[in-house]
Amino acid sequence: MQTNQLTKRVVLPALLIALNVVIARFFIIPVPMTHGNINLCDAGIFVAALLYGRRTGLIVGGLSGFLLDLISGYSQYMVFSLVVHGLEGFIVGWIGYQASRKIQISALFIGGLIVIAGYFLTDTLLYSLTPGLVGIPTNALQVLAGAVVALPLTIKLRQPLKL
Secondary structure (H helix, E strand, O other): OHHHHHHHHHHHHHHHHHHHHHHHHHOEEEEHHHOEEEEOHHHHHHHHHHHHOHHHHHHHHHHHHHHHHHHHOOHHHHHHHHHHHHHHHHHHHHHHOOOOHHHHHHHHHHHHHHHHHHHHHHHHHHOOHHHHHHHHHHHHHHHHHHHHHHHHHHHHHHOOOOO
16 A cells, blocks of 8 residues: 555656646747746646645646756756746645635635746846846736636546545
8 A cells, every 4th residue: 555655646746747748838839038938837737736735736846847948948947947836836735735716716826926926036037127027927827827727627627536
């Protein structure tokens, strides 16, 4: 029984990371002024965090963001994405896991603010204030799209997964 639990703790986040990276690479819109892109990475992070909690949210968030930047040609963002998306997944899972729908929406909002602030700081550090400011609405749009996809998906998946 112990081996089965350990296997689940390793394999489940790995599968969620792989699925998230594939989905985020399939839906991608480059944003030249910010040196970034809009994708569905946040949706996968939100789903993982809301369904499985802060540990899985942290792992899926950090490694999905890191790997997406690596394979997308945005290596300058890799470490920043590891931290920003990891923190996003951790906080959403910490606040929203097994919580009421209202609390989950609040968790998604807070996670979104972490991403927006994190990439504002990242773009400002890497480039200048202008790309940091330009990135705010595009990051807000990405987070909003992620929340709009994740919340109903989480509701639909909770029953079949028996969570």
